[in-house]
Amino acid sequence: MADIRQIVAKNKIIQLFSSKYNSITAYMNFPTEHSKYSFIVFLIASLAAFFISVNARYDQFDVWKENKEQFFYENTPMMTTLDAYKYIRHAKELNAGKYVPAGDDIDIFYPEGVPFYDPAPLLSVILAKIHNITGVDYYNAAINMVPWLGSFFILAVCLYFYLAGYPALGIITGLLTTFAPVYYGRTAIGRFDTDGGNMFFLFLASLFVLAASKSKKETYLYIFSACLGLTMLAFQHFYNHILFNLVYFVVFAVCLFIYNHKYKNILLASLIYIISSNPLVFIDSLGALAGSMAVYIPFLPNNLASNSPVPWVYNTISEAAAESFSGIVNFTIQNTLLFILGLTGGILFFTANIKKALPLAPIFAMGFVTFISSGRFAMFLMPVIAAGLGYIIYIASHYIFRKLSKQYKSRSIYINTFAPLLLAVMLLTGIFAAKLTAYNMVPAPSINTSTYALIDKMAKELPDNSTIYTWWDYGLAITDVTGFPVYHSGMSQSTPKTWMIAKSFTGSQEELYNISSYIASGGYEEVQKMFKDNRTVDEVSSVMSSYDKGPEKENIYILFTFDMIQKYSAVSYLAGNAESIITTFCQPGNNNTLLCSNNININVETGMLTANANNIQLSKLMLTENGRLTDTQTYSLQIGYSVILLPAANGFITYILSPSLLNSSFVQLFLLQNADEKYFTPVMSQYPYGVVYKVNPICLYKQY
Incomplete structure (x- = not known):
């Protein structure tokens, strides 16, 4: 045949x-012809790039140590991603024997629970082992893992391009990617998350695909096939996105085909890959494609956003939002010309070296998804741009030094080896000197240390059976630090429960009381059933807002934090409204006037607010001290915009509110700390960083 x-x-x-x-x-x-010294030079350059990347992240940590009040709570370093607290909590649970794979994790989605990862995240497993071996606390151990996790991909990148015959591309791609704003920001100190490891595993998998494809002996083919399968197995445990298993299988099979391997060898190598990467996971990955596309591809008919009965939470998450062209440029190389050159060069490299570049297709494809989906994919676009710039260097070096090679034929192999490296150094020097990377960036903590102090105080002073009702962003951190369950978190924010909580924060204090009691009594499952029965949003909202049975237990504590002021527009959007708290800073002027930023002036005597030549009559002007209402000035307009003034250095932090905003539970309980005693009892106040209330039991509620 x-x-x-x-x-x-x-x-x-x-x-x-x-x-x-x-x-x-x-x-x-x-491609470069390798001399007997080329691998040594390449190895030194690769290790140098790797340690430059590691050292830069430790330099960030040194800045943290010099400013402990901003970056540490006591001796605990803050994290720069809230997901870090998930992995740290799982590491603690693993060591305590409390982690149950596939069991119900009610702590991050109370009271229903969501499944634990099965198996446990590799990141948590490694952290647990490091803690046991070194005795270093979980948080400092996690911090010290970050520089290495964010840099290991450089070694895989360099080996890949060396095997492809373009060693200088590896150095350029590694260094430009590791310090690109999008990647450096997602792997900077404190970012104990999967991003750095993801890049490593993807390039390592691509390396084994290329090595297997280029193998001349069947033994090597099968060894590299097993290495690829084991890499994907480890990646599944690390990232828990099984779709990559299927993607790399297809790329692997296609590469073996175009490299003219025998069909029986392709079949056997594919079988080895499937077995070593876990056959059950491979089967499950066949159904994972549709799910991933439903989340990230907005125009598909099965897109989750268009089929959700309530506003889609990912529309409010900045890193999940689509980016403009200029935004993508700033995420990567910060220069439009270099961006276009790099992108063009990356396409040329892939086109001119199709067999050698095909194993990189998954990474390249995710990079180009940036143009139609989330800006977070720009971290995968950066290697395309960096490799493209490097490839242009190769083309230039070839023609620049071609005559020199002919003149010195005996040394041409050395010229061809070192010329690209020399031009690579010049390119990198120019880019770093022009400050087109994020090299000097120092990340800020995801949680202010004062807010973290309040969370720690909650852990020490609230009853052991407490549950925390708050917005989802800090949910994972709260559960880790306090051990208390939260009603939703960064692992469950895409459910309708987020809409339910948004409705409670934007509604009245009575609605907050009713909805929080309803959710605590298992109302979420009833809401799910009503949506399946095609009940309207208004009907469902009415059911939970009118729930009057109160909480079944005395254990619900509501936490408001300062960051929720900025996030209120997202909360309001998810509740089905379109309101935001306008924040400005005002200083006293002449004639009873407050002069504010954003071209806003407020006449305190008449209550006239002027914004860009437009006049708005206020109904109230309220003065607060530490978040408590101390004085109120009312004006002739009974229902209108209101202003809250919070004294600060040289002026006032000023909040401008619509009538409905003023009556919301968030404004009343946080900005004014004006709790209705019928519903809530103040417990802790560390204003402006956070305020805690207890939801009154039904017996106390009925006394009013």
């Missing part, structure tokens, strides 16, 4: 296309 590849190769159209392709790419396709 004839090989289909031989039949295709004899096709005249294919032959004509191949001839044209080869003649065109001949001007761009000239």
